[in-house]
Amino acid sequence: MASRPSATGKRKDLSASEKVQVIEYKKENPSAGVRSIAEKFGCSKSQIQSILAKKDEILEHYGANKNAHCKRARLSQLKNEDEATYEWYQKARSKNIPVTGPMLQEKAKRGNEELGDATFKASNGWLDRFKKRYNITSKVISGEAGGVSEETVASWKERLPSILSGYSPENVLNMDETGQFYRALPNRSLAEVSKQCTGGKSPKKE
Numbered sequence: 001m002a003s004r005p006s007a008t009g010k011r012k013d014l015s016a017s018e019k020v021q022v023i024e025y026k027k028e029n030p031s032a033g034v035r036s037i038a039e040k041f042g043c044s045k046s047q048i049q050s051i052l053a054k055k056d057e058i059l060e061h062y063g064a065n066k067n068a069h070c071k072r073a074r075l076s077q078l079k080n081e082d083e084a085t086y087e088w089y090q091k092a093r094s095k096n097i098p099v100t101g102p103m104l105q106e107k108a109k110r111g112n113e114e115l116g117d118a119t120f121k122a123s124n125g126w127l128d129r130f131k132k133r134y135n136i137t138s139k140v141i142s143g144e145a146g147g148v149s150e151e152t153v154a155s156w157k158e159r160l161p162s163i164l165s166g167y168s169p170e171n172v173l174n175m176d177e178t179g180q181f182y183r184a185l186p187n188r189s190l191a192e193v194s195k196q197c198t199g200g201k202s203p204k205k206e
Helices: 016-028 036-039 046-054 055-094 101-114 124-133 150-164
Strands: 134-139 190-193
Touching: 016 036, 016 046, 016 055, 036 046, 046 124, 046 150, 101 124, 124 134, 124 190
Parallel strands: none
Antiparallel strands: 134 190
């Protein structure tokens, strides 16, 4: 609420929000006179008279500016949440975790809920715009980048010739285990167009 005038008698110009307060105060106190309202808000009687005369215009202008501010804040919130979702996506893919569209949508939806916006739906339209913005598409996962380290592969390449030297070619066989991959991850993932889409070791139980 605006302060009362100082001891010097100097009056101040009221801000847009203070003008709205004047209008609301007059509405709640219809018998209040211009002089008493001016003293309460620390301004001149002419200001109060002008505010009350243009109250509809002032309220309309204030509401439009407030809505514009809320819209800008909303767009800023969406931008920040999109960036947070993309950061989560990058971390997941850096660990060769497959990421699907529904996973991104759920992550964005929960992020907005944490910010107090329960109305955000993370629609398919939002997902399409998100993928286009970050140049992401769906790809088939190739290989198990996280299965065996490159150091282990290099070591066996050096050791294998000496191990096989005592065997004839017809006695050298390649065998691998057979497992039930009922807990396997998806064979497709969202990936950036310029990057290879690799996966990790598939979980299984024999």
